[in-house]
Amino acid sequence: MYQQGIVKADHRNTMNAHKEEYGDFRKRDPDEYSTGSGNEDHMDVKPNVLYFGTPVVLISSLDKEGNVNLSPMSSAWALGYNVILGLSTVGKTYENLNETGELTLNFPDRDLLKSVETLAPLTGKNPVPPSKADRYRYESDKFKAADLTAVSSDIVHPPLVKECPIQMEAVVKSIHALCQEEVSAVIVEATVVKVHASKNLVLDNEHIDPVKWKPLIYSFRHYFSLGEQLGKSFKSET
Numbered sequence: 163m164y165q166q167g168i169v170k171a172d173h174r175n176t177m178n179a180h181k182e183e184y185g186d187f188r189k190r191d192p193d194e195y196s197t198g199s200g201n202e203d204h205m206d207v208k209p210n211v212l213y214f215g216t217p218v219v220l221i222s223s224l225d226k227e228g229n230v231n232l233s234p235m236s237s238a239w240a241l242g243y244n245v246i247l248g249l250s251t252v253g254k255t256y257e258n259l260n261e262t263g264e265l266t267l268n269f270p271d272r273d274l275l276k277s278v279e280t281l282a283p284l285t286g287k288n289p290v291p292p293s294k295a296d297r298y299r300y301e302s303d304k305f306k307a308a309d310l311t312a313v314s315s316d317i318v319h320p321p322l323v324k325e326c327p328i329q330m331e332a333v334v335k336s337i338h339a340l341c342q343e344e345v346s347a348v349i350v351e352a353t354v355v356k357v358h359a360s361k362n363l364v365l366d367n368e369h370i371d372p373v374k375w376k377p378l379i380y381s382f383r384h385y386f387s388l389g390e391q392l393g394k395s396f397k398s399e400t
């Protein structure tokens with residue numbers, strides 16, 4: 163079904179070759195790149211996260227016994243009908259995807275902020291991993307806790323979140339390691355096998371109405387929705 167276990171990042175050798183030729187960019191003299199010539203309206207900064215603004219997704223998944231988990235995440239984007247997810251290996255979602263290989267991606271809109279923040283300090287891991295023990299608690303029924311409704315998917319086994327206007331059923335294709343092994347996270351690649359959208363968002367069978375769709379955006383740990391439309395791509399068909 164999918165490549166089980168973590169696929170080691172095979173471009174590590176390329177990285178090492180690059181390092182040998184050019185040196186490790188992280189160890190360069192800071193003055194070499196310091197702000198100053200022509201970039202005076204910017205300053206050096208080291209943000210503690212680089213979450214520049216991506217939609218919130220609620221991932222539903224099942225463990226081997228068929229128990230459902232539901233977790234918010236936002237390091238997600240699409241390449242055609244493949245979705246790429248950045249997932250912590252400390253969470254239950256990672257464990258479930260590794261074990262059962264199916265998921266649904268449910269995109270909340272601005273009206274679901276309260277449910278998202280109710281889910282935020284919860285984990286499906288019991289006991290709670292030590293690194294999360296101070297701020298998270300175990301919850302066995304996250305749908306109920308967040309006042310959300312689980313409805314059956316058509317193809318995969320994990321349920322959809324009824325209240326989310328856009329829902330996707332997906333199958334894990336591979337789980338990739340990061341080059342930086344000290345980061346406890348992986349890259350999950352999954353193929354979307356079915357998309358469901360609220361009827362009021364559908365323009366026709368091939369198009370979602372981007373004017374009506376208002377994703378919940380997670381930006382530097384704050385939530386936003388989208389503002390006014392500024393234009394459209396030369397490739398837009400609507």
Ligand SMILES: Cc1cc2nc3c(=O)[nH]c(=O)nc-3n(C[C@H](O)[C@H](O)[C@H](O)COP(=O)(O)O)c2cc1C
Pocket residue numbers: 218231232233234235236237238248249250251252253254255256278279281282283284285286287298380
């Ligand atoms: C808005 C939001 C975005 C998040 N984005 C991610 C993410 O992209 N990847 C990730 O691993 N965790 C992310 N988290 C944290 C997980 O939701 C959190 O670790 C949760 O406890 C995981 O639950 P689980 O252990 O039941 O899977 C995010 C949390 C929130 C509230």
